[in-house]
Amino acid sequence: MNTHLKTLSPHIRSRDSVAKRYWGLTLASVPVFVAVILGGQAGALRVLLFSIISAVAFDFLGAKILFKKERVNNGEAVLSATLLTLLLPRNCPFEIAVFGIFLAVFVVKELFGGTGSYLFHPVLAARIFLQMSFPGFFENSGMILEEKSALWILGGLLVSGVAVISQKNNREIPLFYIMISLLCVLLFHSGMESLTVLNWIFFTAFFLLGDSVAMPLTRKGTRIFVLGAALLNFFFEAKGFSMAAAGYAILLMNALTPWLDVMMKPAAYRAKIHLKATYP
Amino acid sequence: MSTRNFVGIRLERKKEASLLNWNLKRPYTPERVRISLPATAYPCVHVGNNVQTGQKIADPVGPGCATVHSSMEGVIEKIAIFPDATGGESMTVEVRRQGDPKAPATFENVRKNWEILKEEELLDIFQNSGIVTTDALMQPVHAKIKKNEQHPTLIINGCEPEPYVTCEQVLAMAHPLEILKGAEILKKTTRANQILFVFEDCNLELVELFKSKIYFLKWEHVKVRTVPAVYPQGHETTLLQRWFSGKEDQAIVFPASTAFAVYEAVVHQKPFYERVLTVGGECVIEPRSLWLPLGISFRDAIHTCKGVMREPQKVIMGGPMAGTAQENLEVSVMAGTNAILALPKEVIRDKAEEPCIRCGACVDMCPVSLSPAMITLAAEHGEFELAEKWDVSACIECGNCSYVCPSKRPMLKWIRKAQAEMAQTALPKSQKNHEYAS
Incomplete structure (x- = not known):
């Protein structure tokens, strides 16, 4: 008598996976790095290298210290390193990058429960902590995404955007964010450099809002999240905040996520005759 | 109607392989059948009795149960509790064939005056022919109809949202008129005003076939509707949700193969002892839809389709989305078994579980x-x-x-x-x- 696997339905699974999502987003950032190099900031690559190595190391060690299964393969650590590198100032010493990675990967992510459990976007939380720790350095040096090579980076971001939006399941959030932000900028523009503003809008839309963990589950909730993030971002910028405005906006909305999840609970369809698809 | 009603996944349908062998064959009788009885039926035969094809082997205990009929000519070998394909255990009657395999029995006698039978007589025929719905729930048809005084709409469901499964499609292509007449009989018993035939929008030839038959019959109370070919649109619940949201008791849904069973029971006096089902999956040599007697073991059913070409990782009763995986192949086909699928490792794609990333x-x-x-x-x-x-x-x-x-x-x-x-x-x-x- 041959025995076969006896597991519960469904017996087929989609090809989607966590690793695909994270590595996909990491790959989508390659055009931005190409643009960074073409814009004359090849030094960023050194920071990227240190960030990636330290992110993988902190992810692995953090999981080992906390007796958890290490999940370096799913690409989350590398994605965090990539995003943090792009959020740092030009000519940033690599010690600051490594410290930021420690904050993002170990403190904000791993100590709050690891993949899927953290409350705040790790990269943004780390970036803002860095800014508060080294205010002088962050205010006096321009960001990688700003000023000098902004046009190159806009091109890179647009190519990345096409890559991100070509995937069906993450189309809605970036487009919605871009729409609201552009509307805000057009209506109440307050003397900001337009190219930099565009860069930040696109970067936030394609990369920073690509982390679903600290965002609401439902479509409605996500829309409110995105709307809130865009409006808060614009409000902070208008009041003279630095480019961490997007970060503060998203972190504030992160804090609202559990509430949004409960408030935007979908109304279940309850039939008078309740029938199941499976065998009894 | 909001777009929420159209939620579904466009799965790979993988129906081509079993549609290649499109003719509905009836194989010769197997060596033994194990017919599992519902909890409310009591066997009325004894070990050693000879039974004919279609002979009653179990009586209903209450009004909400139907009779059970032997699916093969032979001798009662055992009446015992066996594990069944749904994962539980049930009282089972085992019939063993005497002598060589025989051609399956046929029921050609047309019942006299079947067109003027009354509601109660028809419901009695349903109960005494052992007709149950041919979906996963396997409710006795007369009991399902009697739950409500009147169902204004009768829905005949010809959809199969699950991959691989083609039994309804093949049966509806082969016997459209019989299904229409069966639906007409069901309409009489459910006191319905209209009949909706529902097909998936990718089965255009089926839609056109039924539309043309209905046109020539000049039945204005019958309509054909389509649903998108996404899973689970086409399941009974989603059909009710789509057109009768909030008033689900206004409609009653039967699979097309149940309408066919009703037609055969009423017109040809044939009890419900066999059904069309799909034996498929990448591992089966000749995947096809065919008539099989209820109670035939999964091993015999796969053997009828020339066996497996490689060892399957899972054998499933029903479709791959909602079916039940089987540990061994000695379990038998039930009234609700619409498919037996032997799936290889690369289709199953079992992977380790990871934490939720709240992607929504x-x-x-x-x-x-x-x-x-x-x-x-x-x-x-x-x-x-x-x-x-x-x-x-x-x-x-x-x-x-x-x-x-x-x-x-x-x-x-x-x-x-x-x-x-x-x-x-x-x-x-x-x-x-x-x-x-x-």
Whole structure:
């Protein structure tokens, strides 16, 4: 008598996976790095290298210290390193990058429960902590995404955007964010450099809002999240905040996520005759 | 009508292989059949009795049950409790063939005056021919009809949203007139005003065939409608949700093959002892839809289709989304078995579970608007009452959430566990039993 696997339905699974999502987003950032190099900031690559190595190391060690299964393969650590590198100032010493990675990967992510459990976007939380720790350095040096090579980076971001939006399941959030932000900028523009503003809008839309963990589950909730993030971002910028405005906006909305999840609970369809698809 | 009603996944349909062998064959009788009886039927034969094809072998105990008929000519070998294909155990009558394989019996006698039979007579015929619905629930047809005084709309469901499964499609292509007449008989008993035939929009030839037949019959109360070919659109619940949301008791749904069984029972006096089912999957040499007697073992059924070309990792009763995996192949075909699938390793794609990344894909894909991610998290931490607050009891167990999950989480397992736990707490204390199968 041959025995076969006896597991519960469904017996087929989609090809989607966590690793695909994270590595996909990491790959989508390659055009931005190409643009960074073409814009004359090849030094960023050194920071990227240190960030990636330290992110993988902190992810692995953090999981080992906390007796958890290490999940370096799913690409989350590398994605965090990539995003943090792009959020740092030009000519940033690599010690600051490594410290930021420690904050993002170990403190904000791993100590709050690891993949899927953290409350705040790790990269943004780390970036803002860095800014508060080294205010002088962050205010006096321009960001990688700003000023000098902004046009190159806009091109890179647009190519990345096409890559991100070509995937069906993450189309809605970036487009919605871009729409609201552009509307805000057009209506109440307050003397900001337009190219930099565009860069930040696109970067936030394609990369920073690509982390679903600290965002609401439902479509409605996500829309409110995105709307809130865009409006808060614009409000902070208008009041003279630095480019961490997007970060503060998203972190504030992160804090609202559990509430949004409960408030935007979908109304279940309850039939008078309740029938199941499976065998009894 | 909001777009929420059209939620579904466009699965790979994989129906071509079994549609290549499109003629419905009836194989010779197998060596033995094991006919499992419903809990409310009691066997009326004894070990050693000779039975004919279609002879009654079990009587209904209550009014809500139908008779059971032998699917083969032979001798009663055993009446015992055997594991059945749904995962439980049931009283089973084993019939063994005497001598060589024989051609299956045929029922050609046309019942006199079948067109002027009254409602009660028809319902009696349904009960005494043992007709049950040919979907997963296997309700006796007369009991399902009697639940309500009148059903204004009768829906004949010819949809098969599950991959691989083609039995309804092949049967409807081969016997459209019989199904139409069966639907007309069902209309009389359900006192319906109109009949809706529902097909998937990709089965255009089926839609056109039925439209042309209805046109020539000049039946204006019969309409053909289509649903998108996405899973689970086409299941009974989603059909009711689509057109009768909030007034589900206004309509009654029967699969097309049930309408065919009704036609044969009423017109040809043939009890319900065989059904069309698909034997398929990548591992089967000649995947096809064919007539098989109820009670034939899965091993014999696959053997009838020339066996397997390589060892399957899973053998499933029903479709791959909502079917039940089988440990061994000695279990037998039941009235609700629409497919036997032998699937290889690369189709199953079993992967390790990862933490939820809250991507919301399960919420987007739930046909009844639940939040499976939240329910699963609650159930995992033993908070079953919290799971109920998130409407776990409204789940129809279609399996969409587990299918789309990028973290490969076994959502449906936790949902079922939460439902079982809630059913336990609903019972009075004396009946509580904390050991349930997960």
